[in-house]
Amino acid sequence: xxxxxxxxxxxxxxxxxxxxxxxxxxxxxxxxxxxxxxxxxxxxxxxxxxxxxxxxxxxxxxxxxxxxxxxxxxxxxxxxxxxxxxxxxxxxxxxxxxxxxxxxxxxxxxxxxxxxxxxxxxxxxxxxxxxxxxxxxxxxxxxxxxxxxxxxxxxxxxxxxxxxxxxxxxxxxxxxxxxxxxxxxxxxxxxxxxxxxxxxxxxxxxxxxxxxxxxxxxxxxxxxxxxxxxxxxxxxxxxxxxxxxxxxxxxxxxxxxxxxxxxxxxxxxxxxxxxxxxxxxxxxxxxxxxxxxxxxxxxxxxx
Amino acid sequence: xxxxxxxxxxxxxxxxxxxxxxxxxxxxxxxxxxxxxxxxxxxxxxxxxxxxxxxxxxxxxxxxxxxxxxxxxxxxxxxxxxxxxxxxxxxxxxxxxxxxxxxxxxxxxxxxxxxxxxxxxxxxxxxxxxxxxxxxxxxxxxxxxxxxxxxxxxxxxxxxxxxxxxxxxxxxxxxxxxxxxxxxxxxxxxxxxxxxxxxxxxxxxxxxxxxxxxxxxxxxxxxxxxxxxxxxxxxxxxxxxxxxxxxxxxxxxxxxxxxxxxxxxxxxxxxxxxxxxxxxxxxxxxxxxxxxxxxxxxxxxxxxxxxxxxxxxxxxxxxxxxxxxxxxxxxxxxxxxxxxxxxxxxxxxxxxxxxxxxxxxxxxxxxxxx
Numbered sequence: 001x002x003x004x005x006x007x008x009x010x011x012x013x014x015x016x017x018x019x020x021x022x023x024x025x026x027x028x029x030x031x032x033x034x035x036x037x038x039x040x041x042x043x044x045x046x047x048x049x050x051x052x053x054x055x056x057x058x059x060x061x062x063x064x065x066x067x068x069x070x071x072x073x074x075x076x077x078x079x080x081x082x083x084x085x086x087x088x089x090x091x092x093x094x095x096x097x098x099x100x101x102x103x104x105x106x107x108x109x110x111x112x113x114x115x116x117x118x119x120x121x122x123x124x125x126x127x128x129x130x131x132x133x134x135x136x137x138x139x140x141x142x143x144x145x146x147x148x149x150x151x152x153x154x155x156x157x158x159x160x161x162x163x164x165x166x167x168x169x170x171x172x173x174x175x176x177x178x179x180x181x182x183x184x185x186x187x188x189x190x191x192x193x194x195x196x197x198x199x200x201x202x203x204x205x206x207x208x209x210x211x212x213x214x215x216x217x218x219x220x221x222x223x224x225x226x227x228x229x230x231x232x233x234x235x236x237x238x239x240x241x242x243x244x245x246x247x248x249x250x251x252x253x254x255x256x257x258x259x260x261x262x263x264x265x266x267x268x269x270x271x272x273x274x275x276x277x278x279x280x281x282x283x284x285x286x287x288x289x290x291x292x293x294x295x296x297x298x299x300x301x302x303x
Numbered sequence: 304x305x306x307x308x309x310x311x312x313x314x315x316x317x318x319x320x321x322x323x324x325x326x327x328x329x330x331x332x333x334x335x336x337x338x339x340x341x342x343x344x345x346x347x348x349x350x351x352x353x354x355x356x357x358x359x360x361x362x363x364x365x366x367x368x369x370x371x372x373x374x375x376x377x378x379x380x381x382x383x384x385x386x387x388x389x390x391x392x393x394x395x396x397x398x399x400x401x402x403x404x405x406x407x408x409x410x411x412x413x414x415x416x417x418x419x420x421x422x423x424x425x426x427x428x429x430x431x432x433x434x435x436x437x438x439x440x441x442x443x444x445x446x447x448x449x450x451x452x453x454x455x456x457x458x459x460x461x462x463x464x465x466x467x468x469x470x471x472x473x474x475x476x477x478x479x480x481x482x483x484x485x486x487x488x489x490x491x492x493x494x495x496x497x498x499x500x501x502x503x504x505x506x507x508x509x510x511x512x513x514x515x516x517x518x519x520x521x522x523x524x525x526x527x528x529x530x531x532x533x534x535x536x537x538x539x540x541x542x543x544x545x546x547x548x549x550x551x552x553x554x555x556x557x558x559x560x561x562x563x564x565x566x567x568x569x570x571x572x573x574x575x576x577x578x579x580x581x582x583x584x585x586x587x588x589x590x591x592x593x594x595x596x597x598x599x600x601x602x603x604x605x606x607x608x609x610x611x612x613x614x615x616x617x618x619x620x621x622x623x624x625x626x627x628x629x630x631x632x633x634x635x636x637x638x639x640x641x642x643x644x645x646x647x648x649x650x651x652x653x654x655x656x657x658x659x660x661x662x663x664x665x666x667x668x669x670x671x672x673x
Contacts, residue, residue: 202363203396205383207410207461217409221400 054274062268072275081259081276085283088239088256091170095177095238096231099185102178103230107189108219111196122190125183137176137247144172144248168250176244181237185230192226193219228292236284256280306375309465309497310337310360310388315369317355317521329355331521332369337465337499337514342491344500344508347518348544353501356518357467360499362386374464384413388465389458393473395450397442403429403453404438410461428460431490448479455490465497472507484510505545509533517541537580539670542591549597549635551590552672558584563669565590570631574608576667589670595638596666599626599652600659608662617652624651628658635660 020026029036057069075081110121128136143149146163154160166172196219204214242257256276263273317330330352337343345353358364359371362383371378373387389410398406407425416424429435432452442450451471458466471487472480488511491498502508508515509529516526517540525532525541536542539550553565556573563578565588576590603609612630619641626637637660641651652658 197394197396199392199394199396200398202361202383203390203392203398204409205363206361206388206390207457208384208413209409210382210384213413218398 050274050277053271054278056271058269058271062270064270069271072272073279075272076275076279084254084256084259085279087254088280089283091173091177091245091255092235092239094174095181096185096235098174098178099182099230099234100189100227103182103185103189104223104227107186107193107226110186110190111193118194122187125186129183133180134243134247136180137244140172140176140179141167141248144175167248168252170249170253173245173249173253176248177238177241180241180244181234184233184237188229188233189223189226192223192229196222231291232288236288239284240280306372308336308372309339309341309374310499311335311372311375312356312359313370313372315356315359315366315371317352317359317364318367328367328521330359330366333518333521333523334369335516335523335526337497340495340497342488342498342500342511342513344502344512344515345518346502346505346508346515346545348503350520351518352521353503353518354469355521357390357469357499357501360465361388361390361467387463388467389461389463390467390469391451391454391458391471393470395442395454395471397450397453397457399442401441402438403434403440403442403445406442406453407438407457407460410457414461424460425456428456431459431493432456447474448483451475451483455487459490459494459496462494463496465499468498468500470502471500472502480507487511509545517544519544535579536591536668537670539589539591539673542589542668542670547594547636548591549594551592551633553588553590553669555582555584555586555588555669558582562664563588565669569633570610572610574662574667575664576669577665578669580671582669582671587672589672591668591670592635592662592666594625594636595623595640596663597635597637598661598663599628599637599639600661601657603659604661608664608667609659610662611657611659614652614654614656614658617654619648619651626652628660630660 020030053064054072055068055070057065057067059065106125110118110125113121141148144167145151146165146167148167150166151160151163154164166175200218200222201214204218205211209217239255240257240260242255242261245253245255245258257280260273260276260280263269263276267273312333312335315330315333316328318326318328321327329350333352333356345356347353355364359366360373362378362381362385365380378386398409401409404425407428408421411421411424425438426435429438432455434449434452434456437445437449437453442453445453451474454471468487472483475483484507487498500508500511509532512529514526514528515532517524517532519540524544525537527535532541533545536545536548542548543550551567551569553567553574555578556564556566558564558578561577563576563582565574565576566572567574567590574590578588582588598604603611610630612628612635614626615629615634616627618625622641624639624641626639628635628637639652645651
């Protein structure tokens with residue numbers, strides 16, 4: 001028996017090698033195996049774990065019970081979570097739109113400044129990253145809190161006489177979010193604006209376009225790829241953000257990111273947290289896919 | 304047509320600050336008048352100020368000194384989008400995010416032409432440059448030559464008073480370039496618009512232009528009809544830059560009518576020549592003779608302007624034979640056309656052969672030495 005088994009295994013191995021030798025698909029898979037392995041360990045495996053987890057049950061003491069339970073997803077349709085989801089979407093959109101509005105003129109001016117100054121200006125955009133994120137958020141708390149720097153400045157300039165009470169409001173959350181994500185909008189926008197050749201702007205002017213029409217007809221459309229990239233880089237992480245709403249919004253502003261964090265750390269309901277993560281992921285995936293399809297009409301021609 | 308000239312540059316200076324902080328006059332006191340309906344070329348090597356001159360007319364640059372007039376109107380600081388000229392760029396500068404049709408329609412849209420008329424005029428423009436049926440393509444889907452035509456149609460569709468072309472054929476291969484040269488020339492005749500053409504290719508300029516301005520270091524070295532530029536250069540730079548020339552130093556002994564008698568110390572003789580620039584008796588001068596204008600013979604044909612030498616090198620190049628003759632220590636190049644077919648190498652001037660060179664007075668140009 002033992003001998004037989006060895007023979008069988010041996011012949012199996014031979015046929016497996018033969019498969020790699022003769023089958024083009026297997027050859028291809030073998031050649032990209034380092035990438036396969038990477039993707040498997042760092043993406044597919046964790047994703048499968050989360051998906052699996054989202055269908056299990058919470059035990060009495062917050063442990064995970066291996067019992068199939070689809071109600072985690074049903075619970076998410078509770079109006080409370082629905083409202084949080086919609087609110088998160090709103091904050092995500094708001095952060096993206098304000099990042100574009102503030103980031104575009106900045107990126108445009110950097111791209112149009114003399115080559116020597118450009119690297120310095122880009123460097124300045126990146127400088128805040130040298131400081132820990134939490135510390136930067138606390139800096140904003142110092143600025144925005146009642147009687148903080150902003151109130152002090154405004155009162156000193158005699159613009160206001162009362163504290164604004166900005167901290168722990170949705171406005172504070174929005175300020176913090178835009179501040180945090182702005183560089184992720186500026187950098188891709190800069191890249192696509194910097195690529196626009198001066199001769200294109202001259203050609204448009206030469207054909208009779210005053211500066212504002214040059215901007216609308218040439219500069220803006222040609223910077224769309226950068227805007228798409230920036231939007232993806234800002235919108236996706238903004239949707240899952242929980243630190244800024246926690247620290248700057250007090251307990252009043254709850255985003256889907258906070259819900260997920262609370263389920264894992266406070267409520268110790270891992271399966272429900274996993275289900276919420278899945279919903280967030282699906283939503284961002286669908287939205288970004290729709291957006292890139294819609295807005296990316298000219299992208300393949302520009303790249 | 305308004306104004307005496309289509310375009311006029313009056314004593315224009317354009318200074319730039321170099322990255323090192325020095326002041327550089329890219330255009331240095333340039334004056335030129337370009338006639339209505341003319342094919343005018345600015346010719347020179349890179350950095351001679353030809354492109355800057357064109358950009359001054361287009362309005363991308365404003366003169367430091369002097370004035371630019373278009374159709375008799377002083378341009379001053381008029382921005383490009385308000386000038387009655389259009390440009391074909393060296394890089395074509397087509398809008399990659401727009402189709403061929405939208406590219407050509409761009410300028411008309413800016414004028415506020417109705418959609419109906421835009422369709423008609425763009426259609427006609429595309430027909431003119433033989434791109435009918437390409438209107439839905441994007442520039443990236445076209446060949447270099449086709450992109451060049453789109454750029455041309457885009458500028459011409461606006462029927463400008465003057466069309467400015469900045470080395471538009473530079474990126475094309477030789478054969479296509481020659482075709483496009485003739486096509487452009489024909490197109491210019493057909494539409495009757497003034498063309499101002501910038502090029503560093505002398506053959507291109509000679510082929511296409513009614514008149515040429517040869518430029519160097521921001522100055523106009525000579526301005527005149529193509530024939531005049533080649534046949535009667537007024538200074539050594541132009542004689543050297545356009546085509547090829549043999550040069551000799553001399554001193555004017557006397558002037559007789561439109562001829563000058565010049566002593567040539569290197570040859571210990573006198574030559575009769577044709578002064579093309581301002582030359583007076585006693586002036587040091589440069590004598591310039593084109594290689595194809597020297598006659599080779601085996602005996603002295605005339606008492607004057609005839610000198611003997613030895614063939615030191617002769618190269619058969621098919622249509623011509625390039626013969627190098629040493630005359631009293633000076634080497635001269637002579638292009639001889641091979642008018643008679645022969646397989647005998649010796650028929651094409653053997654090395655070491657004694658020859659007589661005849662330099663007719665009208666081919667012997669007397670230029671002021673600079």
